[in-house]
Amino acid sequence: MDELDREILSILRRDARKPYTEIAEEVGTSEGTVRNRVERMTDEGVIERFTVATRTGNVKAMIELDVAVDVNTSDLGEDVADWEQVDFVWQVSGEEDIVLVVDAADTQSVNQLISKARELEEVVNTKTRLILDEKLG
DSSP: OOOHHHHHHHHHHHHHOOOHHHHHHHTTTHHHHHHHHHHHHHHSSSSSSOOOOOOOEEEEEEEEEOTTTTSSSHHHHHHHTTTEEEEEEEEEESOOOOEEEEEEEEHHHHHHHHHHHSTTTEEEEEEOOOOOOOOOO
């Protein structure tokens, strides 16, 4: 990956639907170059997916999971990623092992997800943080 790839990725992080022609103009290259690079980065797994960020009025939160030491966090992460209101699953270092970023209709729905996580035998403890504001970086 070179600097041009990084510039393209930076633009796509802010707006994954931005036309390649506009990206090309912004970075000073051709539309074909942008298209080819995005396809290559997708094929290589640098770009995992294109997603939508929403402002629905929903409650967004991070539910942090501390799991038992003998638990395969990759497997557990894949399982909880299938939960309906989970947007992201991060394996992290520190006190907690897994962070779920959720987008729920209300605090009751967040609480139901916390309860669901606590019912998992692999989960030792949870911590929850409501996301009060969000800015694109």
